[in-house]
Amino acid sequence: MIGDSAFAAFADNLRRTRGLYAKADVAVATRRLGLSSESVVPVGDDCAAIPEHDGWLLFSTEGFANEFVAGDPWYAGWCGIAANMANVAAMGGRAIAVVDSLWSPSDVHADPVLRGLRDAAGAFSVPIVGGHTNLQSDRSQLSVSVLGRTRHLLSGFEARSGERLVAVFDLRGRFREPFNHWDAATNASGERLRGDLDILPQLAEAGLCRAARDIGQGGLIGTAAMLSEGSGVSVELDLDAVPRPEGVCDARWMQAVPSYGFLLSVQPKDVEAVLSAFRRRSIAAAEVGRLMPGSHLRLRSGGYQETIWDVAREPLTGCKATA
Structure with a gap:
């Protein structure tokens, strides 16, 4: 894709994005309120x-x-x-x-x-x-x-080393300029929107997934970092495998806020069933990485690899899995 030095610069730009650093604001609140994933109701998940x-x-x-x-x-x-x-x-x-x-x-x-x-x-x-x-x-x-x-909870605290990372996006949309919001929803029918969202609880009920996060502010990079921190694992993200709209550059898409975008941690044996559940509804879905022991978010492309964040050295939200 690009040379070693260019990829390092690309990764450094992602590391410095406003959306990623904005997630660190959460750590200030959780620390001062005395909240964590060990609270009576664990804090730091999507809900x-x-x-x-x-x-x-x-x-x-x-x-x-x-x-x-x-x-x-x-x-x-x-x-x-x-x-x-x-x-x-x-x-x-x-x-x-x-x-x-x-x-x-x-x-x-x-x-x-x-x-x-x-x-x-x-x-x-x-x-x-x-x-x-x-x-x-x-x-x-x-x-x-x-x-x-x-009745069947998915959680950003439940991803485990050895699982595969699956990213899903509805690419049938456009950016709401000048903002970084990818809108694939406002021209869709309510029936389609409700059916697409219902895939997630259906996967939970079928036991095909137990860990997921909505891709929100901070984009795919920020969401992957929170999954790493919340579950206490390293995340290796393959840039080349990430579904993206035609004509949208990597730098913008990694930071985009999609109207429909999720990151799931899935056992290898269940990956194909999970991908098929989204693809049946014309939602782009792909295996984009893996989870390993550690605390790093790593981005790779071709033969190049860069560490974007180490949540052990620099906590992002301050909320992590219990031992």
């Missing part, structure tokens, strides 16, 4: 998983950067629900209800955000049951939470 009878309640929340809400307010409202729905699916669950918190200077400013929330709630068939609204703010700000439920 809080709260034991309930014979399963778990899943509680997911997402907040959005001010410039994103101001620059693409309808899509910010849509993402408020869609991102949380992906978090719940990544934990093997199905959503129950939504609450949102919106601050805005006026009802005119709030309108596109509210329409985005309403449209996404309809598409994903999940009710908005409450929240908080303030129309006296100096800017628009948004936070959304979703409650879900599962």
Whole structure:
């Protein structure tokens, strides 16, 4: 693909990305709040998983950067629900209800955000049951939470050395310029969106996977680093095997925030069944790496390899698997 020095420079650029370093903000909060994966409810996964009878309640929340809400307010409202729905699916669950918190200077400013929330709630068939609204703010700000439920939990803490890394993306979309959000959802039918998300809980119920993460802010690189930290394993990611849209450069795609993108850790014997489950619905899926003992995220391409992050030396979120 590229020469040794060029690949080293490429890897260094990924190492310094804003999205990856933004994940380190989580470590500040977890440390000061005294939270970790060893808390009563383990912290650091895509959702809080709260034991309930014979399963778990899943509680997911997402907040959005001010410039994103101001620059693409309808899509910010849509993402408020869609991102949380992906978090719940990544934990093997199905959503129950939504609450949102919106601050805005006026009802005119709030309108596109509210329409985005309403449209996404309809598409994903999940009710908005409450929240908080303030129309006296100096800017628009948004936070959304979703409650879900599962009996078969997927977790970013459960990946194990010897398993294979599977990446899945819906490539039928486009970037929402100037942001790094890959939108493959807003032109899709609600039936397709719901069916595509349901693959994750179906895999959990079939016992084909027990570890997954939604690819969110930080892109594939940031998500792989969190999987490494959360599960206490090294992740080796093969850049050449990653599914990507035609014409999109590697550097941007590694940092992209896809509307549908997941990273799964799968036992070798189950890889083909997992890939087939996504491909049957025209979702790109590929084995893109492996998990090994250690604490490193390594990126390789051709004969070249670079370490992007060592979570033992420099924790990312401060949340890791228990011994």
